[in-house]
Amino acid sequence: MEPGPSRSGSGAKRQPILGVMHKILLREGQIDQEKEHFWMVGLDVGRRPLFIELVAIGGSYHANIKPAEAHFG
Structure with missing residues (x-):
């Protein structure tokens, strides 16, 4: 399920995460x-x-990470 655009408190449209990631990857x-x-x-x-x-x-086929590196809390 792809989330649709939503509105922030300022009324500006927010993009679905796919659009945000696409812009990051292009940069x-x-x-x-x-x-x-x-x-x-x-x-x-x-x-x-x-x-x-x-x-x-990571390398060509994988990225090694430890669970602590992927935990934000």
């Missing part, structure tokens, strides 16, 4: 595109992004 350019990236995306109860964090850049 990265050609750097490390052949490597695996492990992203953490935190959402609020309304499924609006709270944070987007690049946790690890």
